[in-house]
Amino acid sequence: MKANIKSKKAAGLSEKASxxxxxxxxxxxxxxxxxxxxxxxxxxxxxxxxxYAGKTFLFPSQFTLEGYxxxxxxxxxxxxxxxxxxxxxxxxxxSVVMLYLTAYPLSIKELPGRKAISIFFIITMYFGGxxxxxxxxxxxxxxxxxxxxxxxxxGVGVGNMIILRNFFENSxxxxxIEAAEIDGASKWKTFLKVIIPLxxxxxxxxxxxxMVAYWNDWFTAMIYYPGDENAPLPLVLRGIxxxxxxxxxxxxxxxxxxxxxxxxxxxxxxxxxxxAALPMLIIYPxxxxxxEKGFMSGAVKG
Amino acid sequence: xxKNKAAMTGGAVSAPVxxxxxxxxxxxxxxxxxxxxxxxVILTLIYKYIPMYGIQIAFRDFKTGSMxxxxxVGLKWFKRFFTSPNCARMIKNTLLxxxxxxxxxxxxxxxxxxxxxxxxxxxxxxxxxxxxxxxxFISIMVVCGMIRIFLSPSGGLINLIAGTQIDFLTxxxxxxxxFISSGIWQDAGWGIIVYMATLSNIDTSQxxxxxxxxxxxxxxxxxxxxxxxxxxxxxxxxxxxGGIMNVGFEKVWLLQTDLNKATSDVISVYVYQQGIxxxxxxxxxxxxxxxxxxxxxxxxxxxRIAKKLSDVSFV
Numbered sequence: 032m033k034a035n036i037k038s039k040k041a042a043g044l045s046e047k048a049s050x051x052x053x054x055x056x057x058x059x060x061x062x063x064x065x066x067x068x069x070x071x072x073x074x075x076x077x078x079x080x081x082x083y084a085g086k087t088f089l090f091p092s093q094f095t096l097e098g099y100x101x102x103x104x105x106x107x108x109x110x111x112x113x114x115x116x117x118x119x120x121x122x123x124x125x126s127v128v129m130l131y132l133t134a135y136p137l138s139i140k141e142l143p144g145r146k147a148i149s150i151f152f153i154i155t156m157y158f159g160g161x162x163x164x165x166x167x168x169x170x171x172x173x174x175x176x177x178x179x180x181x182x183x184x185x186g187v188g189v190g191n192m193i194i195l196r197n198f199f200e201n202s203x204x205x206x207x208i209e210a211a212e213i214d215g216a217s218k219w220k221t222f223l224k225v226i227i228p229l230x231x232x233x234x235x236x237x238x239x240x241x242m243v244a245y246w247n248d249w250f251t252a253m254i255y256y257p258g259d260e261n262a263p264l265p266l267v268l269r270g271i272x273x274x275x276x277x278x279x280x281x282x283x284x285x286x287x288x289x290x291x292x293x294x295x296x297x298x299x300x301x302x303x304x305x306x307a308a309l310p311m312l313i314i315y316p317x318x319x320x321x322x323e324k325g326f327m328s329g330a331v332k333g
Numbered sequence: 334x335x336k337n338k339a340a341m342t343g344g345a346v347s348a349p350v351x352x353x354x355x356x357x358x359x360x361x362x363x364x365x366x367x368x369x370x371x372x373x374v375i376l377t378l379i380y381k382y383i384p385m386y387g388i389q390i391a392f393r394d395f396k397t398g399s400m401x402x403x404x405x406v407g408l409k410w411f412k413r414f415f416t417s418p419n420c421a422r423m424i425k426n427t428l429l430x431x432x433x434x435x436x437x438x439x440x441x442x443x444x445x446x447x448x449x450x451x452x453x454x455x456x457x458x459x460x461x462x463x464x465x466x467x468x469x470f471i472s473i474m475v476v477c478g479m480i481r482i483f484l485s486p487s488g489g490l491i492n493l494i495a496g497t498q499i500d501f502l503t504x505x506x507x508x509x510x511x512f513i514s515s516g517i518w519q520d521a522g523w524g525i526i527v528y529m530a531t532l533s534n535i536d537t538s539q540x541x542x543x544x545x546x547x548x549x550x551x552x553x554x555x556x557x558x559x560x561x562x563x564x565x566x567x568x569x570x571x572x573x574x575g576g577i578m579n580v581g582f583e584k585v586w587l588l589q590t591d592l593n594k595a596t597s598d599v600i601s602v603y604v605y606q607q608g609i610x611x612x613x614x615x616x617x618x619x620x621x622x623x624x625x626x627x628x629x630x631x632x633x634x635x636x637r638i639a640k641k642l643s644d645v646s647f648v
Binding site for chain 2: 045046049050053054056057060061063064065067068070071082083084085088129132133135136137139141142143148151152155157158159160161162163164165166167168169171172183184185186187217218219222243246247248249250254265266268269271272273300301303304307308311312315316319322323324
């Protein structure tokens with residue numbers, strides 16, 4: 032490659048120049064995307080008055096961890112955190128099991144009715160009953176007010192199911208399945224002993240997608256599973272971030288009067304954002320390299 | 334891609350060898366597979382298909398009791414919606430918010446993907462992708478919290494930088510800009526994946542050949558990358574058109590204030606307020622159905638146009 036560039040001097044120069052311009056442009060975009068998060072991170076360990084005075088554009092001012100202490104001392108937030116962990120774990124297990132149970136049979140070409148069943152699922156991607164009819168059915172089946180209302184109505188994530196199905200079709204050698212079946216393994220056994228171990232990478236992606244969806248979801252909980260004691264973290268944060276109200280436990284906790292309470296409320300805003308966003312931001316880079324692969328097989332939906 | 338497409342739409346490209354076994358035997362052989370499908374199918378039937386059937390309450394007067402027995406009222410709820418004072422405003426806001434959103438957020442991931450694909454430093458490329466993906470993994474609730482903090486009139490980041498004290502969320506004229514730009518921040522990076530995956534199909538020898546011919550980076554993008562992306566771009570555009578009436582309810586709802594309603598009043602929020610908060614089930618379902626109908630219509634129209642123009646179609 033280098034020889035080529037040298038052989039055409041003019042092209043070589045502009046090649047280098049365009050490389051540099053490209054890197055600079057990308058670096059600027061990187062900064063634009065990352066800065067809001069960085070700013071919140073810095074603000075979360077600074078004195079909020081300095082934040083609002085514009086003293087924390089780059090570095091913290093009057094470093095403090097008070098905000099984080101307050102977040103973890105807040106009963107509402109703590110309950111929300113635990114709820115979110117619980118919903119994320121159960122929901123992810125449920126969703127990934129559903130995905131596998133659907134994608135594997137539909138990846139087997141000789142399954143009678145395969146096309147019809149695929150269409151049965153795919154239709155739900157583009158057409159649905161809408162908010163109220165779904166709400167009423169969830170209510171009538173007795174799920175409203177139980178934790179299961181967060182998982183069951185979602186059913187099968189069809190987009191992810193297609194990605195997984197295409198993975199089974201394209202990336203698992205047919206010979207492995209046939210060999211297992213010739214050895215007398217039942218379809219279940221093949222599924223457990225061949226398919227699952229061979230699909231660990233894509234399973235990691237599915238697990239992360241499901242985790243993110245459940246960790247970040249609040250609307251489902253708001254309409255189907257009401258009650259402060261059931262609220263997942265984002266719903267708890269709604270009071271703090273959107274309505275800007277100090278929770279009762281906070282007001283009771285702080286003795287320094289209104290000014291101190293106000294300061295605390297602001298600090299909690301910043302630190303709760305970090306606390307809520309961090310877990311998923313730590314997890315996704317581990318499976319990042321599989322994203323494109325997954326989408327390559329799932330890009331053409333329909 | 335062609336192969337995938339066949340597998341996708343096909344489903345039925347079964348090997349002829351298996352056709353020779355009698356159907357009954359094949360069904361019996363596959364009983365375990367049907368058992369696996371049982372729970373997913375039942376859940377989908379109950380929570381996806383019965384609600385579709387339940388759309389009929391848009392034409393009934395349903396309050397309590399059985400959804401299937403309420404009195405038929407024809408188009409009453411549709412008439413009520415179209416004569417309600419804010420109807421025109423809601424339709425206009427919904428369409429404009431999406432149209433402007435599409436105008437900005439559709440090309441940006443394409444441009445980003447083309448740029449990142451040309452990056453030659455592997456590690457920098459990876460870091461760029463990691464950072465660009467990050468906002469996608471943050472809850473809309475948290476993003477809206479950040480928006481509120483940044484736009485706060487007293488010491489919000491934007492006001493600090495601009496040296497002003499504007500309460501942007503009470504300005505109807507600022508709402509679309511806030512909604513769309515934050516949306517780009519959150520999802521443009523994630524949007525590149527589809528295009529990156531497509532670009533990774535390109536044979537690198539094509540680039541080498543172009544370089545030997547003296548093609549600049551810009552020319553390589555124009556003549557190699559963009560033609561490769563066109564089919565998937567058309568496909569994405571068709572899908573966007575089918576969702577033109579679907580405004581992300583959550584974000585609008587979280588950013589709406591009494592003072593920015595002139596531009597933030599959209600159908601999906603109204604559906605929620607009437608249906609869940611107001612328990613006007615039939616009325617809300619009717620509005621939702623109108624929304625879906627417009628979406629489907631647009632999907633079909635754009636799909637037709639795309640088929641004629643570029644031979645790429647979706648259904």
